[in-house]
Amino acid sequence: MKFIIQRDQLIAGVQDVMKAISSRTVIPILTGMKIEAKQHGITLTGSDSDISIESYIPAEEDGVVHVEQIEEGTIILQAKYFPDIVRKLPEKTVEIEVDANLKVTIRSGKAEFNLNGQDAEEYPHLPKLETENSFEMSIELLKSMIKQTVFAVSTMETRPILTGVNLKLANNVLSFTATDSHRLAKREIPVTDANIEFQQVVVPGKSLTELYKILDDSEETVEISVTNNQILFRTKHLNFLSRLLDGNYPETSRLIPEQSKTKLQVKTKELLSTIDRASLLAKEERNNVVRLFTQGDSVIEISSNSPEVGTVVEEISVELIEGEELKISFSSKYMIDALKAIEYDDVTIEFTGAMRPFVIRPLNDDSILQLILPVRTY
Structure with a gap:
């Protein structure tokens, strides 16, 4: 595997996926970051098994070349060191090369780092969500709905379901509800042409807080897909996948x-x-x-x-x-x-x-x- 990439693009992608990587994970390979090079671009992946984030850097976009000289391949790099290395490299471009023994060379200007990579085969496969059952909304609106509700989730693990925000889509109305049993926050918006309805989708508050930080105001819309135990938020350059909380969210309307x-x-x-x-x-x-x-x-x-x-x-x-x-x-x-x-x-x-x-x-x-x-x- 080999490619040359614009350092700014790489830094932005790395910062996004780092939000899903935890040093406290029980699966050792998840302390690493997956880098996949294909002819059309580079995908970075981070996961802590609750949240998974994929950031995509296209080889070329709107006539601007971000990545060149791509030789396809996949590698896992230690997330503990890679972000700091990239951030401190001297030049505007970075060359990353992996040899047959999973040794990774990172070059920029006169600086050269050699790191030990790990085999990407060991990295867990992210669930692929069917995106037929999905709806779109503006990023600005999604962020305001998160901001107006997520602060009211419970921080106590005694009732785990209350640590999440309940999403409900019915009769073309999307509602977010959060409560810690002492207070409640709710926001509703109309949603047109959604070919999907759901009642009990409870997204961990922690996931929504990270999503809020990571969503880029410059992009217009986000596509949201739901399956029985996962929710996917998708923009042009980002896949943000979160597990859902198990259990029944309390009926809050009677409060x-x-x-x-x-x-x-x-x-x-x-x-x-x-x-x-x-x-x-x-x-x-x-x-x-x-x-x-x-x-x-x-x-x-x-x-x-x-x-x-x-x-x-x-x-x-x-x-x-x-x-x-x-x-x-x-x-x-x-x-x-x-x-x-x-x-x-x-x-x-x-x-x-x-x-x-x-x-x-x-x-x-x-x-x-x-x-x-x-x-x-x-």
Whole structure:
């Protein structure tokens, strides 16, 4: 195997697949990176058996040559050293050559590295997903759906299914739902011409977080395919494959209150920064609890106190208060996360009493929903 490749292209591909390679894997060969050279281009692969990432560098694209002098072949290189070597090479091009004894030579300018490769036959085969059952969506939209939900997954392994985001596609609506049983985040979008429906596809939160980092804003769309235990996100140069979590995701729709007793409309940034300030004194407590009191029809008071530290009280004017008076306590962290995820200037918050979950939505947009359970304080 042999080829000469543009170093920048190689670095970008290596950085992408490194996100799937873990030094803690139980399968030794998975600590390596697979490099496959074909006449049409180079494919890099990394996997930790939960996530697998393939990055493709075409030999030529739009008249620009990325890879030349290709002699086909496959090799596994130690991922611990290869990325750093590539990053520090002196010239703009890199020549990689493998001999019959799996010895790998990496040349750039006057620098030459000789590494021991491993036989690619030992590398596990990635499952090939049937892409007939798939749908497309814009990368920008997918990233915003991940951002608006993934923070609410559980970090506790006691209920593994809650460490993932539930994806559901039915009646041309795609929804992402995440909950850790104290809060819930949900986002829905319409999907046209999807020839596939699914109810219970639970993608590990960790996978979606990595996917969010790796998806390139410059590419337009991503194709999503699902099988019984894998999900594939595919763009022109990237295949991102994740295993799905086993088990039944809880029915979350019944948690969302039908009607409300108190309703607020408020500027998102103003509420966010007020709660952020109030939480400064709530750090000692387990939940960073802050309190919200309604006053009249246009003012709410946000406060926090911790006996050892002191108290903070701040009033903010709101656009609207309807319904009953309210005193409620909640985790400032959950509220800050929820408000940050809603990328709108104004939000409405609907309460059904001091001990019932409350719902935060952007003004005039029901596609995004954040739900938080209050904290009991006596």
